[in-house]
Amino acid sequence: MSDFDLSLESADVRPRPRLDYQVLEPRALKSGFLTVLTWLAALLASIPLISVIYMLLVQGGTRLFGADVIEVLTGLPPAGFELGGGIGPAILGTLVMVGIASLLSIPLGILAAVYLGVLEPSSKIASTSRFLSKVLTGFPSILAGVFVYAVLVIRFGYSAFAGGVALAVLMLPTVVLAAEEAMAQVPQRMKDAAYGMGCTRTQVIWKVVLPTALPGILTGVMLAIAGASGESAPLLFTALFSNYYISELAEPTASLSILIYNFSGMPFENQIELAWTASLVLVLIVLMFNILARIVGRPKV
Amino acid sequence: MAKLFQAAESTGSVSGPPSAGEYLNDHVFRSIALSSAFLIIALVAFILWEIGREAMPAISDYGLGFVTGTTWNVSKEEFGVLPEIWGTLYSSLLALLIGGVFGISIAIFLTQDFINHRVATVFRTIVEMLAAIPSVVFGLWGIYVLIPLLKPGAEWLHDSLGWFPLFGTNLSGPGMAPAALVLAIMILPTVAAISVDAFRRIPYKVKEAAYGMGTTRWEAILKVMLPTASSGVLAALVLGFGRALGETMALAMLIGNANQISLSLFSPANTLASLLASNFPEAGRVEVQALMYAALVLLAITFLVNVAGLAVQQYTIRKFEGKK
Numbered sequence: 001m002s003d004f005d006l007s008l009e010s011a012d013v014r015p016r017p018r019l020d021y022q023v024l025e026p027r028a029l030k031s032g033f034l035t036v037l038t039w040l041a042a043l044l045a046s047i048p049l050i051s052v053i054y055m056l057l058v059q060g061g062t063r064l065f066g067a068d069v070i071e072v073l074t075g076l077p078p079a080g081f082e083l084g085g086g087i088g089p090a091i092l093g094t095l096v097m098v099g100i101a102s103l104l105s106i107p108l109g110i111l112a113a114v115y116l117g118v119l120e121p122s123s124k125i126a127s128t129s130r131f132l133s134k135v136l137t138g139f140p141s142i143l144a145g146v147f148v149y150a151v152l153v154i155r156f157g158y159s160a161f162a163g164g165v166a167l168a169v170l171m172l173p174t175v176v177l178a179a180e181e182a183m184a185q186v187p188q189r190m191k192d193a194a195y196g197m198g199c200t201r202t203q204v205i206w207k208v209v210l211p212t213a214l215p216g217i218l219t220g221v222m223l224a225i226a227g228a229s230g231e232s233a234p235l236l237f238t239a240l241f242s243n244y245y246i247s248e249l250a251e252p253t254a255s256l257s258i259l260i261y262n263f264s265g266m267p268f269e270n271q272i273e274l275a276w277t278a279s280l281v282l283v284l285i286v287l288m289f290n291i292l293a294r295i296v297g298r299p300k301v
Numbered sequence: 302m303a304k305l306f307q308a309a310e311s312t313g314s315v316s317g318p319p320s321a322g323e324y325l326n327d328h329v330f331r332s333i334a335l336s337s338a339f340l341i342i343a344l345v346a347f348i349l350w351e352i353g354r355e356a357m358p359a360i361s362d363y364g365l366g367f368v369t370g371t372t373w374n375v376s377k378e379e380f381g382v383l384p385e386i387w388g389t390l391y392s393s394l395l396a397l398l399i400g401g402v403f404g405i406s407i408a409i410f411l412t413q414d415f416i417n418h419r420v421a422t423v424f425r426t427i428v429e430m431l432a433a434i435p436s437v438v439f440g441l442w443g444i445y446v447l448i449p450l451l452k453p454g455a456e457w458l459h460d461s462l463g464w465f466p467l468f469g470t471n472l473s474g475p476g477m478a479p480a481a482l483v484l485a486i487m488i489l490p491t492v493a494a495i496s497v498d499a500f501r502r503i504p505y506k507v508k509e510a511a512y513g514m515g516t517t518r519w520e521a522i523l524k525v526m527l528p529t530a531s532s533g534v535l536a537a538l539v540l541g542f543g544r545a546l547g548e549t550m551a552l553a554m555l556i557g558n559a560n561q562i563s564l565s566l567f568s569p570a571n572t573l574a575s576l577l578a579s580n581f582p583e584a585g586r587v588e589v590q591a592l593m594y595a596a597l598v599l600l601a602i603t604f605l606v607n608v609a610g611l612a613v614q615q616y617t618i619r620k621f622e623g624k625k
């Protein structure tokens with residue numbers, strides 16, 4: 001006889017785990033129930049989007065895809081009980097202001113990203129401005145308008161330029177963070193190879209880092225443009241609104257988003273229909289830049 | 302020295318030390334990049350300084366009474382933003398409650414192997430498109446779809462449960478409920494995206510270990526995955542809350558711009574951002590100063606919330622990737 005009795009093992013009365021799957025076991029039921037709930041949550045969350053798109057197509061589509069499409073896209077906004085009319089000045093105004101914002105924010109953003117991502121990623125200035133860029137992405141867009149109002153509008157009045165600057169403040173952090181991310185992903189050995197050839201840091205940046213990171217940078221730029229096109233709060237009291245086509249940068253300018261805001265509260269059928277049409281055009285512009293962002297960001301084979 | 306590089310030239314090599322011109326270029330370009338990075342810091346400082354400077358007269362006139370005052374009367378020059386602060390926090394909390402539950406559910410749905418790759422792409426596209434729809438379009442949708450849809454339900458709730466403070470008034474048009482719902486829809490993509498990121502950071506072996514212990518899928522999610530991702534999910538909620546606090550246009554169109562403090566979901570209210578949006582365009586000198594003060598209050602609240610959210614997010618990244 002050894003010290004341990006082997007027969008004890010077989011007499012073990014401890015419950016054995018049942019390893020076969022029990023469909024009606026409480027915890028399996030609970031799991032199934034939660035799975036159903038999650039599916040419901042996901043489906044429920046997609047209802048608003050479907051509803052928005054449906055309304056845009058039905059309410060805005062009648063005018064945009066109708067016979068008077070030219071008038072809608074180029075005409076002046078109607079006043080009061082007037083019928084017809086269009087959103088031409090607003091489309092042009094939005095494009096002009098987003099253009100100004102892009103000209104201001106993209107070069108500055110990419111240059112700052114060069115410093116943050118390549119030149120001195122861990123210096124005090126870099127970490128501070130990286131942190132502030134992140135803070136700025138959560139910055140309420142209306143405060144950009146308040147800021148530009150204090151700096152420009154009080155002195156020079158409402159203008160397309162002021163609207164563009166306000167949008168630039170909002171685009172800047174998106175461009176900086178996306179460009180930095182893209183540049184930080186350029187493999188170190190590619191840069192080392194260029195340094196080994198005797199390149200200056202500037203040459204490495206222009207000839208190696210920027211071309212390699214270009215798809216990522218362009219994605220960030222396109223997303224920033226898409227976001228800026230849909231903004232309305234910063235334009236409310238910087239660009240204001242106008243019923244006519246923009247003729248110079250120093251005058252109040254129409255934009256699609258402000259047109260939607262102004263027309264949404266009007267008691268006239270025609271204006272409300274135009275607000276939906278303008279919404280459809282605005283969403284199409286935003287989606288176009290979003291899709292562009294995906295196309296340019298796709299890695300080349 | 303010169304001889305050395307002559308040798309290099311004769312072999313067709315392109316390597317060599319930079320010329321004086323290239324040195325100069327390098328210095329100029331690097332200084333430009335440095336000043337661009339510095340400009341971002343300067344911009345934030347400038348924003349704070351400008352809004353602060355414009356608000357200064359109002360700050361010295363009204364002091365802290367501005368934050369606790371409840372009237373906004375331009376002709377009497379009496380200004381207080383307590384109802385707006387209440388409305389901002391109340392609407393954002395309601396939105397966070399709804400948007401948070403749905404956002405985290407969707408993050409779990411997308412990351413915990415419920416659906417195959419193709420279906421996941423469909424849902425991911427839906428969430429991304431939701432983020433792409435401009436605020437003002439949601440406002441328009443809220444006015445013409447959501448409010449008419451909510452009205453019968455609100456009426457019924459008020460009639461049968463009117464003693465309950467949440468249903469204390471009737472929905473006569475714009476109000477807290479439609480505003481908070483649209484706000485929830487708008488922060489859902491933020492919450493979902495950051496939570497998805499948090500779940501993705503968990504190494505796959507953690508889930509395998511849980512399954513190996515014989516857990517059901519939901520036991521693994523609730524007892525292992527969610528606690529492990531908790532700090533990232535918390536960051537998602539805080540940053541989503543920050544988004545909600547600053548959201549302007551949809552709220553300006555849906556909340557009703559009423560200067561009152563009420564618990565009722567169906568009464569009109571106001572938020573700091575929509576106060577700015579609706580009063581700024583036609584404000585006179587004195588009101589502009591008061592509005593600048595209100596902007597400063599909004600800036601302070603969103604800044605605190607965002608910094609807290611970023612700090613939690615940073616902590617999460619460190620936890621999973623080691624010190625960075």
